[in-house]
Structure formats: structure tokens, C-alpha cells
Amino acid sequence: MSTIPLEHFLLMSAALFCIGLYAVLTRRNLVIMLIGIELMVNAGVINLAAFGAFETSHHEGQMMGIFAIVLSAASVAVALAIILKVYQQFNTIEPGKIDTLRN
Amino acid sequence: MSVYTLIFYFFGLMMLASALYAVISTNLVRSVFSLFLTFFSVAGILVFTRADYLAISQLMIYVGGILVVLLFGIMLSDKNVLELVGRKGRKAIAASVLNRVLGAGLALLLFAVLACVFLDDGWKSVVSESQQAEPIQSTGFMMMTTYLLPFEMISLLLLMALIGAAYIARKPKHNR
Amino acid sequence: MMNNLNATVLLEQITGSLPYFLPEIVCSLVFIVAIFIDLFTRKQSRSLVPFFVFAGLLLALFFTLDQFRMVKEEIWLFNGMIRLSPAGIIYKLLFLLAAMVTHILSIRSKAIRLAPKGYAEFFIMLPVFIVGLNIMSMSSHLLMIFLGMEMVSIASYILVAYMAEQPRSAEAAVKYALFGALSSAVMLYGISLLYGLTGTLSLQGSTFLANLSKAPEYISALAILMVLAGFLYKISAVPFHFYVPDVYEGTPAPVIAFLSTAPKAAGFAVLFTFIGVFTLPMESYHLVWPKFNWENILVFISICTMTLGNLSALAQKNVKRMMAYSSIAHTGFMMMPLLVFSEMSAASLVFYIVVYVLMNLAIFLLVGHMEDAYGATELESYKGLAAFNPLLSVCMVIVLASLVGLPPTGGFTGKFLVFSSVLEAYRISHNPWLLYLLVAAVLNTVIALFFYLRLPLYMYFRKAEKIYTSKTPLYLLVIMCLLVAGILMAGVFPSELVKWISAHTAETAQIRFK
Known part of the structure; x- marks a missing residue:
């Protein structure tokens, strides 16, 4: 069984991270922004698992990955509940139109 | 190139393509379904790091949990949200x-x-070349010993997030 | 590989750690029991849950105070996951103090009491919030740092979204939550890079730093900057500050009194731990940054934070927004001792944070009361309010003087200690950036004078448009007097407090500077 070099894992995670960042930066829609953030978390998890596989001592990376997934699930639940409320108040989920608090 | 590596690159390609589609699609439902593929492929890639338990968690939590929550969130809001543009x-x-x-x-x-960072040779000084499989028993062992405190704390956190999300999403009673 | 001997040792560590973890255990149990009380008594009695939670917080306070007796030096608990130090207990006391003041204010606050969906959940959140803050301030493992920060962040989103039936609160909450999730995603990526570079997540021992020194400089720089994004968000420093004014404006004052103090103090505690890892123990105070000197970056961020906070505060009409920028400016000041990292700066940081917590609790108590009693949210509406409420107005002047940093208040002593610790470090290292930092800090104190004193100007020297009749509730006066007394004590008799704090922080610093 041949092995896949570490760099390939890392490059994939970097690409995934940047796609997520693009989604957040363009700010088209709150749900899409949340999706982008989740992609970034996934990129971090791939990184952790890849480093964990190549690091011989404790496999801490895998444990950290598990916790990171659960934590992001919790924050997605809360963030979606808030987005739902925003939709009920403003009737839109476009960040540009939700703008009552100003200097 | 063996079948093993071929599958890896297939997953990688699928992950990036579906993530890109999820991000640029103009229809929210389509992008969530495309996200299903992304999370699935991420789990596939995690299998190649020999982190089996992590891959299973990814499937259960992301594909089984987060996506369903996302879909529910969209379904609960109105139809015209689905049309992005x-x-x-x-x-x-x-x-x-x-x-x-x-x-x-x-x-x-x-x-x-x-x-640039990842193609640098700097990583070589830290990581070893030999990959080792992580038996699932040792994951469980660590969860119950070294990582017992974060394990307990995360259960507290999930309970808190559950109550909080339920409270926020709940509609107020009008008869108060 | 999984021999029983190893398991026994690990489990003994855990059972041995439990007595040192009592405050957190109490808070967790209170949280869980409170949920059930709410479930079964919701129909009969609405005040049972707040009462029970307050009793639980008192019990946790007792156990936290007891830890001063138990803990004389740093101890590592739960197999190196967290580290309990005497300085950490001071932070834990501050969190409990902030939570209890918030609790009392929230019971009486119009906004929370009249929340359309009931208020039990608000009080249920407080004990678990405390657990998160304690974990965050004690953590010595990157996993625990991340977990503690997420716990605090998620609890904060929930508290901010508590009023989400109003558009402004919903908007504030969504900005807060999405931006927080983004910064923690970036931080997770940074942690993964640090893990790749060092092969360990534990900050205990020297493995972390030794391995990091072998890595190429620019990679570790990138990793550290990404992790810093998470910390800077938590302490609301530039450029991760812009959500702050919106959140403060859209959220009830008692909630802000808590969110502007406790999580920020915890953020500084964890940042202090994190920076401590990267500095080598030396004979002098002089710091060694073995890889990638990010001291100057932090100096730059600190200068930007205090300047931007103060200048933006000058332009504000809304009092809560003004106080939001004021708390950003204070973040800049509190970052100063972090950069120096000497025995003295450790004490001055804790002193400043203690005073900051007292000041911010007091000011948001006042702002909240003015809003509830007189409907005053804009600066204009504070006109002539001093005539109706002489005692609280005097308190307000004292608190504002302390926020500026005028003697004889605690704010002055705090600024004095911080400035002198930076000056001392400059004498040793001759880093010109430290000098710029000092100059910027002094200039900022002068700018701060102008916007803080606008408030008493309006209250005392302008005519009121309406006649108000409103009685100040007794509980509010008592808390207010206690907080103001604390601020004045810290200013008039600082030596005792400084001595007490440095006795607790010295031990942490001595290990480092042996």
C-alpha cells in the first residue's frame, strides 16, 4: 500500500480553507457565510488529522479534530437559531440589508 | 498509480469541486446538497490519514447532524430565501x-x-515519514483518561448550546 | 501498549485533581439541576431558578476562596490539561463577582424581566458561563484553550441573542456569532499549523518551544498570527473590534456589564499563558523571543487599539456605543503589560484587570439604571439628570474619573503601574517601540479626558427638559457604593492590594525568571 505525501493533504486543506474564506468575504448571504466557516473548520480538521498521522508519539491531532468537529456543531446550532430570528425580523438574510446599528 | 492513491485524489477533487459549487451556487438548497458531497469527501480523506474514528465522527456529526440542521433552518424560513439573487x-x-x-x-x-508554506521543507524536521495506524481502542482509552476533562466539558457545552439554541429559535407566546 | 499500570496512574491523577476542581464542579451541577428545576416548577414559581443559581454561585465563591488556602504554588491538574496558579484564583474570583453583580441587576432589569419568552434560561446560562471562563483562564493545553474559548463564545452568543425578538438585538447577535465563529475557525487552523510544527498540543514543559525553534521562521509567524486572531477577538483588539459597538448598543446593560468584563479578563489570562510559552526564562526581565519577534506587532496593535478606541469614542452620541469604544481603548492599555512580561508587569496586569472589572461593572450599572429610570440612551438625554439623582451622579463622576485615570482612583493606580512596568522594560531593552507605546498611551489618556467628561458636563451643567420622579432602588445603591468604594480603595490605599496581588503573581513569574 503506497502512502500519500503529507504535502498533498495540506494543499487540499489549504484550498478548502480559501474557498471557505471566499464565501465569508463575499458576504452574499448569512447561511453561505456559515457554510464557508464550516469549510474552514473542516480544513483545520484535515490538517490536524494529517499531522497526527505523521507524528508518531501521541496522535493528539486526531483527538483535537474530534473535539473541533463537536464544537463547531454546537456553534452552528446556535448561529442558525440566531439567523432564523434575523430572518423573522428583517425578512432577508443578506448581510448588506441588515444594518440598523450605525454611528 | 495504484487504486489506493486514485481514490484519494478522487475524493480530493470531489471535495474541492463540491465546496466551490456550494459557495458560488445561486440556490441555497443546491449549495447545501453540494455541501453533503464536500463533507462526505472530507470524511473519505480523513480515512486516508488512518484516523478512522475521526472519519466516522465527521460522517455522523457533519453529514448526519449539521447538514440536517442547515436544511431545517432553510426549510423553516420562507421560500423566497432560497432565491439568492x-x-x-x-x-x-x-x-x-x-x-x-x-x-x-x-x-x-x-x-x-x-x-508556499506547505511546500517548504521545514515540516520535515518535525514530522516523521512513517505513518502509524491508530487503533480505535487507544482512542477510547485516551478519551477516558488523558482527555477526560475536555470530554466532560464538551458534554456540558453541548447541553448549553442545545438549551440556548432552543430558546432563541422558539417563538414567543402571544398571550403573555 | 495499554497496560493497566499506565491507566491506574492516569486515573489517580484525575481523582487527585478533583478536590482542586470544586468550584467548577459546583457550577456544573448547579447548571444541570437548574434546568430540571425550571422544567418542573415553571408554572408555579418564576423566581426559584434565579434564587437557586445565586445560591450556587455563592457556594462556588466559597470554594474558590478556599483555594487560596489550598494552592500555594502552580499545580497541574487532569494530566496537564489545566494549570491552577494563585494568580488564576484571582481571575476566578473576578468572574464570580461579575456574574453575581450581573445576576442581581438582571433580576430587576426591565429588558430581561419582561422578556417575552421567560427569563429562567438567562440565569441557567450563568453558572456554565463561569465554568467556561474558569477553564479558559486555567488552560495550559491548546485543546483546552480552544474548548474554553468556544464555551465562552457560545455562551456569549446566547446571552446577546436573548432579546432576539427585537431587530436590533438579533442584528447584534448575528454579527457577534458569525464573526466569532470565523475567528475561531481561523484560530483552529493556526492551532493545526502549530501542532504540525511542534508535534504537541500541550504547553506544559519545553517540548513545544524547542520544536518550534527548529521550524522555519515565517511558517511559525503565520501560525502564531492565525492563533492570535482568536485571542484578539476575545479581548476585542484592533482589527477584531468592529463588532463591539453594535453588540453593546443592541444588548441590555446588565448583560454588557458581564460580557465586557469577564470574557475579556479571561482572554487576557489565556493570552498571558500563551505569550509566556514563547518567552525563555532569563535572569533579567529582558525577554527572548526565540522565533519571530512578535513583540513589535503586539505593540503596534496595542497602540492602534487604544488610539482608535478613544478617537471613535469622541464622535459618539449614544452612551452605550461610547462605552463600547472606551472598553476597546482599555484593551489597548491592558495589552501593555502583556508585551513586557516581567514580574512587575504580571502584577500590574492583574491589578489593572481588577480595577477594570470594578469600573466597567459600575458604569454599566449606572448606564442601565439611567436607561430604565429616565429612558436616557443618547448623550443629549443625560441633560440635567444630576439634579434628580445626586448620589448616583457623584458615583458616576468618580467612576468616569477612574476610567480616565485621574487620581485618587483605582484607574490612576492601574495606569501608573502599567506605565512604569513598560518604562522599566524600556530601560533594560531599549526597544524604541516601547517608547512609542508609552507616548501613545499618555496622549490617549489626555484624549480620554475629553469624551468621558462630556457625560458629567451634560448631567451637571445643562438644564433638564423634563421633570423626572424616580426612586433609586436600595439594592442598586448598595452595589454601587460597594463598587465605588472598591475603586477608591484601590486608588487611595493601593499598596496593600498591590502587595497582595504580587504575592500571588510572583510565584508564576519566579519560575520564569529564575
Whole structure:
């Protein structure tokens, strides 16, 4: 069984991270922004698992990955509940139109 | 190239393509379904790091949990949310194009930096070349010993998030 | 590989750690029991849950105070996951103090009491919030740092979204939550890079730093900057500050009194731990940054934070927004001792944070009361309010003087200690950036004078448009007097407090500077 070099894992995670960042930066829609953030978390998890596989001592990376997934699930639940409320108040989920608090 | 590596690159390609589609699609439901593929492929890639338990958690939590929550969130809101791009003036379209170009530029810049970082030989000094499989028993062992405190704390956190999300999403009673 | 001997040792560590973890255990149990009380008594009695939670917080306070007796030096608990130090207990006391003041204010606050969906959940959140803050301030493992920060962040989103039936609160909450999730995603990526570079997540021992020194400089720089994004968000420093004014404006004052103090103090505690890892123990105070000197970056961020906070505060009409920028400016000041990292700066940081917590609790108590009693949210509406409420107005002047940093208040002593610790470090290292930092800090104190004193100007020297009749509730006066007394004590008799704090922080610093 041949092995896949570490760099390939890392490059994939970097690409995934940047796609997520693009989604957040363009700010088209709150749900899409949340999706982008989740992609970034996934990129971090791939990184952790890849480093964990190549690091011989404790496999801490895998444990950290598990916790990171659960934590992001919790924050997605809360963030979606808030987005739902925003939709009920403003009737839109476009960040540009939700703008009552100003200097 | 063996079948093993072929499957890996297939998953990688699928992950990136579906993530890109999820991000640029104009229909929210389509992008969530495309996200299903992304999360599934991420789990596939995690299998190649020999982190089996992590891959299973990814499937259960992301594909089974987060996606369903996302879909519920969309279904609970109105139909017209699903149409992302409404009717807009020429100015708004120009602004959104500029927005996208800027976003894409920044993301590509970061990717270039990260690619430089990852192709550096610096990692070689830290990581070893031999991959070791992680038996699932030792994951459980660590969960119950070294990582017992975070394990307990995360259960507390999930309970808190559950109550909080339920409270926020609940509709107020009108008879109060 | 999984021999029983190893398991026994690990489990003994855990059972041995439990007595040192009592405050957190109490808070967790209170949280869980409170949920059930709410479930079964919701119909009969609405005040049972707040009462029970307050009793639980008192019990946790007792156990936290007891830890001063138990803990004389740093101890590592739960197999190196967290580290309990005497300085950490001071932070834990501050969190409990902030939570209890918030609790009392919230019971009486119009906004929370009249929340359309009931208020039990608000009080249920408080004990678990405390657990998160304690974990965050004690953590010595990157996993625990991340977990503690997420716990605090998610609890904060929930508290901010508590009023989400109003558009402004919903908007504030969504900005807060999405931006927080983004910064923690970036931080996770940074942690993964640090893990790749060092092969360990534990900050205990020297493995982390030794391995990091072998890595190429620019990679570790990138990783550290990404992790810093998470910390800077938590302490609301530039450029991760812009959500702050919106959140403060859209959220009830008692909630802000808590969110502007406790999570920020915890953020500084964890940042202090994190920076401590990267500095080598030396004979002098002089710091060694073995890889990638990010001291100057932090100096730059600190200068930007205090300047931007103060200048933006000058332009504000809304009092809560003004106080939001004021708390950003204070973040800049509190970052100063972090950069120096000497025995003295450790004490001055804790002193400043203690005073900051007292000041911010007091000011948001006042702002909240003015809003509830007189409907005053804009600066204009504070006109002539001093005539109706002489005692609280005097308190307000004292608190504002302390926020500026005028003697004889605690704010002055705090600024004095911080400035002198930076000056001392400059004498040793001759880093010109430290000098710029000092100059910027002094200039900022002068700018701060102008916007803080606008408030008493309006209250005392302008005519009121309406006649108000409103009685100040007794509980509010008592808390207010206690907080103001604390601020004045810290200013008039600082030596005792400084001595007490440095006795607790010295031990942490001595290990480092042996």
C-alpha cells in the first residue's frame, strides 16, 4: 500500500480553507457565510488529522479534530437559531440589508 | 498509480469541486446538497490519514447532524430565501461583482501563501515519514483518561448550546 | 501498549485533581439541576431558578476562596490539561463577582424581566458561563484553550441573542456569532499549523518551544498570527473590534456589564499563558523571543487599539456605543503589560484587570439604571439628570474619573503601574517601540479626558427638559457604593492590594525568571 505525501493533504486543506474564506468575504448571504466557516473548520480538521498521522508519539491531532468537529456543531446550532430570528425580523438574510446599528 | 492513491485524489477533487459549487451556487438548497458531497469527501480523506474514528465522527456529526440542521433552518424560513439573487439594479450588480473579485483575490493570495508554506521543507524536521495506524481502542482509552476533562466539558457545552439554541429559535407566546 | 499500570496512574491523577476542581464542579451541577428545576416548577414559581443559581454561585465563591488556602504554588491538574496558579484564583474570583453583580441587576432589569419568552434560561446560562471562563483562564493545553474559548463564545452568543425578538438585538447577535465563529475557525487552523510544527498540543514543559525553534521562521509567524486572531477577538483588539459597538448598543446593560468584563479578563489570562510559552526564562526581565519577534506587532496593535478606541469614542452620541469604544481603548492599555512580561508587569496586569472589572461593572450599572429610570440612551438625554439623582451622579463622576485615570482612583493606580512596568522594560531593552507605546498611551489618556467628561458636563451643567420622579432602588445603591468604594480603595490605599496581588503573581513569574 503506497502512502500519500503529507504535502498533498495540506494543499487540499489549504484550498478548502480559501474557498471557505471566499464565501465569508463575499458576504452574499448569512447561511453561505456559515457554510464557508464550516469549510474552514473542516480544513483545520484535515490538517490536524494529517499531522497526527505523521507524528508518531501521541496522535493528539486526531483527538483535537474530534473535539473541533463537536464544537463547531454546537456553534452552528446556535448561529442558525440566531439567523432564523434575523430572518423573522428583517425578512432577508443578506448581510448588506441588515444594518440598523450605525454611528 | 495504484487504486489506493486514485481514490484519494478522487475524493480530493470531489471535495474541492463540491465546496466551490456550494459557495458560488445561486440556490441555497443546491449549495447545501453540494455541501453533503464536500463533507462526505472530507470524511473519505480523513480515512486516508488512518484516523478512522475521526472519519466516522465527521460522517455522523457533519453529514448526519449539521447538514440536517442547515436544511431545517432553510426549510423553516420562507421560500423566497432560497432565491439568492433577487432583482437588482445595475449598480448593485456591479458592486457584487467587485465584491467577488476582491474576495477571490484575497482568497487566492492566502492560498499562494499557504501553498508556499506547505511546500517548504521545514515540516520535515518535525514530522516523521512513517505513518502509524491508530487503533480505535487507544482512542477510547485516551478519551477516558488523558482527555477526560475536555470530554466532560464538551458534554456540558453541548447541553448549553442545545438549551440556548432552543430558546432563541422558539417563538414567543402571544398571550403573555 | 495499554497496560493497566499506565491507566491506574492516569486515573489517580484525575481523582487527585478533583478536590482542586470544586468550584467548577459546583457550577456544573448547579447548571444541570437548574434546568430540571425550571422544567418542573415553571408554572408555579418564576423566581426559584434565579434564587437557586445565586445560591450556587455563592457556594462556588466559597470554594474558590478556599483555594487560596489550598494552592500555594502552580499545580497541574487532569494530566496537564489545566494549570491552577494563585494568580488564576484571582481571575476566578473576578468572574464570580461579575456574574453575581450581573445576576442581581438582571433580576430587576426591565429588558430581561419582561422578556417575552421567560427569563429562567438567562440565569441557567450563568453558572456554565463561569465554568467556561474558569477553564479558559486555567488552560495550559491548546485543546483546552480552544474548548474554553468556544464555551465562552457560545455562551456569549446566547446571552446577546436573548432579546432576539427585537431587530436590533438579533442584528447584534448575528454579527457577534458569525464573526466569532470565523475567528475561531481561523484560530483552529493556526492551532493545526502549530501542532504540525511542534508535534504537541500541550504547553506544559519545553517540548513545544524547542520544536518550534527548529521550524522555519515565517511558517511559525503565520501560525502564531492565525492563533492570535482568536485571542484578539476575545479581548476585542484592533482589527477584531468592529463588532463591539453594535453588540453593546443592541444588548441590555446588565448583560454588557458581564460580557465586557469577564470574557475579556479571561482572554487576557489565556493570552498571558500563551505569550509566556514563547518567552525563555532569563535572569533579567529582558525577554527572548526565540522565533519571530512578535513583540513589535503586539505593540503596534496595542497602540492602534487604544488610539482608535478613544478617537471613535469622541464622535459618539449614544452612551452605550461610547462605552463600547472606551472598553476597546482599555484593551489597548491592558495589552501593555502583556508585551513586557516581567514580574512587575504580571502584577500590574492583574491589578489593572481588577480595577477594570470594578469600573466597567459600575458604569454599566449606572448606564442601565439611567436607561430604565429616565429612558436616557443618547448623550443629549443625560441633560440635567444630576439634579434628580445626586448620589448616583457623584458615583458616576468618580467612576468616569477612574476610567480616565485621574487620581485618587483605582484607574490612576492601574495606569501608573502599567506605565512604569513598560518604562522599566524600556530601560533594560531599549526597544524604541516601547517608547512609542508609552507616548501613545499618555496622549490617549489626555484624549480620554475629553469624551468621558462630556457625560458629567451634560448631567451637571445643562438644564433638564423634563421633570423626572424616580426612586433609586436600595439594592442598586448598595452595589454601587460597594463598587465605588472598591475603586477608591484601590486608588487611595493601593499598596496593600498591590502587595497582595504580587504575592500571588510572583510565584508564576519566579519560575520564569529564575
